[in-house]
Amino acid sequence: MLYPIFEFPGVGGGMIIAAIATFHILPCHLATGGFWMAWYLERRGHATHDQELLDYIKRFALLILIFCFVTGSITGAGIWFASTIISPRAISGLIHNYVWGWATEWVFFLIEVVTIYTYYYTFGKVKPKTHMRIGLIYAWSAWISMVIITGILAFMMTPGKWLETGGFFDGFFNPTYWPQLFYRTMMMLAISGMFAALLAGFMKSGPTKTYVIKTAGRWGLISLSLGALFAVWYYFKLPANAHETLSGVPYDQIMFKISLGIGAVMALYFALLLTGREILVKPVLALLMIVVMFVGIGGGESVREYSRRPYLIPGVMYSNQIVAHDLEAKGIKSEVTRYQEEGFLQNNYFVPPEWRRIDEKNYMQAGMLLTKANCVICHTMEVNGRSSLPGLVTEMGSTSASELNDFLETMGEDYNFMPAFSGNPQERRAAAAFIASIVPDNENEPPTAEWVVNGE
């Protein structure tokens, strides 16, 4: 059963989740990767008695403290909140399968918070060995939190044997788990290299600054190159429908090319850092590179999101949160089948009582509700909105209610890029009538109430 619908005007709710999730990648990858670099540099700082380098690491830790533990942790919770209001059944489904995974990750968050504050506030006050040990505990904990969350993220892409067994670990160690883990591990080091370069821009000129710039370049270039290799592995592990989407959907292709292009630009930037030239880490330039990197990450994440269409949990739940197929392992029955046979309006609570039975007076309102329940997660209702429903059907050239009704019937089967329509034939006609009504300058005759209600 569906929850109340929330419409995010103009851009659609999916974009809100995507925007928060993409931004979250910057602080969360810095949080997971940054301390490996900090530990490496601190060792050298103590070994060479380089106070300037130690001061730099303290500022680096403060950057992580504020950027990751303010914006990072808030956007992390933010993904949950955004999913809660846009796609509650999806986040609920993930939580009910992986609550112990998230709870385990939470333990590592706790360790991270305790250790990062201890690390920062004990800088120069405890023995170097003790201090570095605390840094290392943080680094391991942060990386292990990635080890866990990657299992849940990869599950959303390729649930693997879980579809047969319903077992936690069968879904966790799924076909794309290992390539994603290695790829993300490399990305965390590359992103840390980028932020290290940004912070180096605030150091005074000299050999320490040159050393930090070169180190950031080395870390960035090596990890980005290895990350590219793991990305190729990841690509070949994707299921066939994801490859079809990648080769058949122009938007997906553009995003894919953007992420590849920006990856190349970042590699070039890291390679230039190897020269140690200070002009490369001028704050304006380094910040610009972070923005560029952010766009590249956005491209990559869009590809990931698009590649699992029309599912949120492949093989089980459609992107509109409706259970698509039976899942014997968990005793779950397809809701689509039930709604197509028994009707959507009768089987959902969040329907105004006077709309539960479609008649000549309410069919347009019922059609609106059915359209939103089926489509609003991916499409906006505004003509000029992002992924606009009236815009897309206009492009498609099927704008009469009758044609739209036929199209809705093909979804999920002949046209399997979209979820099957959830509703009985009468409800489908009501939705078609509503969609036809929001097409701008629609020259077709509006459907009659008789056709919607009785199909004649």
Next chain:
Amino acid sequence: MDINTALQALRDPFGVPFFPWVFQLLMVLTFALHIISVNLAVGGIAVSVYEHFKGGEYNRKLSQMLAKVATISLSSAIVLGVAPLLFVQVIYDPFWYVSNSLSAWWAIAFLLFITLGFLAHYVFYLKRHKNPAGYGLFGLSGLVFVLAAGVVMSALSVQALVPGAWLDWYSANGSLVTTGTTLYKFELGRFLHFIVPSFINIGIFMMLYAWYFRPRADIDGAWLDWVGRAGVKVAKIATMIEIVIGFWWLVMIPADLGFLHNHWLWLGSLLGLLLMVGLMKAEKDPERFAVPMALLSFIAVFGMSAAREVLRMVYVGAFKYSIYDYPVNVDWGSTALFLGTFVMGLIVMAYPLIVVFKLGRGRLSES
């Protein structure tokens, strides 16, 4: 379809992977830890800003110390808040998701308020010595934003408890309200009942501070006396206010729920009164009473968290909803993974905490 049937049908089809009472217990425990952190953050910011504007050597010093405490407490509050947020979605998913969906913009605003509050407070903490008046405003706005976030969270929790009103809100005036712009229900008494303890806990924290740093020869003893006395005073006044607010909120709760006869309620009230008596005694020697008062306050907050859960069960019970009949698909492997990690986590966290404790007490040699 009536709301009672709908609530059953809204439960997640995947069921829960372990016995519901375990999630409930964890939710109560982690909420208590979360709210203690929230209290220290709100109380820390509020007293810090107040002392900052009041001026004076000790006041400014206290303000700086509490501003630092508030940064750590805010981080802790967010991280500790993740756990109860997770567990409430496991066993009370229909309630939480409907409330958030209906007031979606406010759920987003909550994130914005927390972010702005945290950043404003960090500016206040790091830059306040440069321009006390100007940066003091950052402190003030930090407090306003954090409180605004609290208002939203409290309202979302209250809305979740009134399923009978949901469909009316959603289908107002014969249309479908999919805008999510309205915050429908807020109880001032409930909000204050969770916020006023901020001053109790920050006051007790100040007493602990004085006790903790007393062995340090390099710290001014008179300053510690002053902090301890100020702490007990703040805590005592706040406890008096909390008792009044507690009873005010109690009379606002619908009488037909019968919460007045609940044992947990009276246990919580008893703990509050014990705290009051303890703090009155502590006025003479705040440091001696610091640790017992901290323990008592901890227990009182746990009691409050348990009473909150009992109240929720009473509310949802009116709709024939019980977490105990939630469909269960037991998964022993992942449950063991969490429990094992949790124990390991406590052991690992002990190390940095011991280092900090010893360092603060001057028992750790410098590099």
